[in-house]
Amino acid sequence: MIVDRSLVEMLFQEAEKGNYAIPHFNHSDFWDMSAIVEAAKETKTPVFIACLPKVIDAIGIEKLGAVAKITMEQSDVPIIYHLDHCHSVETCLAAVDYGYRSVMIDAADLPLEENIAAVKRVVDYAHARNVHVEAEIGKIKSAGEEGYTPVETLAGLEDAKTLVEETGVDALAVSIGSEHGFYQHTPKLDYDLLEKIHSHIQVPLVLHGGSGIPEESVRRAISGGIRKVNVGTHIRHTYITSVGEAIQDMGPMTHTADIMAYAKKNVKQVLKDWIRICANK
Ligand SMILES: [Zn+2]
Structure with a gap:
């Protein structure tokens, strides 16, 4: 399937109509x-496959883009390859060139x-090439022990409106x-703020930091207007602990493919749980 910006927009419009979120993994x-990819195909659910700049540094943007292109084209279910949390405009533009x-x-x-x-620089370049763009407002911090997110790092309605309009x-x-x-x-989400932003802003809203948010809170956020839920930590944690367990059980002489088959089974279960939650039925 050829994935372009209009298809992504259409998927988000359907999510808005159906009051669900597209999973981002x-x-x-x-x-x-x-x-x-297998979880998306088996559940017939469109998903974002996201890549942090750290992964680009480790594997290379050209190789990732090439594999993603084949993956997206071969899939009957829409799979959107996405660059996540990129602080560099130049890397965003390169990702557009390499097929994200x-x-x-x-x-x-x-x-x-x-x-x-x-x-604006990213939007101008990406839209000319039919690529979808996400931005962030407010500061989404890393989980720590210092308690709830302080009010000053929450998104501001006026700032959000200005950013989208301009x-x-x-x-x-x-x-x-x-x-x-x-x-x-236990994270405390500001549903009032979410609903206010959702009622004033037309573009789909994204919830970052999905891992560890209780299911009922994620569902409430989706009902309040969240149209994409990002999950990373839960997947990585399951993947790494599963590889550890498999090596422990099967021994280090086991072929990598067999170790990974075990890890993949566990990761897929986590993905399917998130797909079910995002469907918000
Ligand atoms: Zn994030």
Whole structure:
């Protein structure tokens, strides 16, 4: 299937109508990428396969783009290869050139005007090449022990509106109290803020830091307007602990493919749980 910006927009429109979210799964290599593809195909669910700049540094943008292109084209179910949390405009533009169908420019740490300028550069380049763009407003921090997300790092409604209007960005990650990584406390999401942003902004809203948010909170966020749920830590944790277990059980002389088959089975189970939650039925 050829994935372009209009297809992604259509998928988000369907999600808005159906009050569900599209799952976004971070991958680290080819093994977990194939687990995500199989989970999408087996459940007939469109998904984002996301890649952090760290993975680009480790594997190479050209190789990742080539594999993603074949993966997307061969799939009957829409699979959108996405660059996640990229702080560099140049890397976003390179990802567009190498076949990524969606990119996230993360300039939320910068003052609003600079965030807007960075997003605009990516939007101008990506839209001319039919690629979808996500930006971030507010600061989504990493999970720590310091307690709930402070109010000043939450997304501001006016800032969100300005960013969307001035850039024409396609999707917006909103800081509403979720965090990256496993939580040290039960996350407290600001549903009022979410609903306010959802009622004023037309573009799909994205929940980052899905791992560890209780199912009922994720569902409530989806009902409040979240249209993409990002999951990374839960997948990586399952993958790595499963590889460890498999080596322990089968011994280090076992072929990598057999170790990975075990890990993939466990990762797929986690992915399918998230697919079920995102469907919000
Ligand atoms: Zn994130």
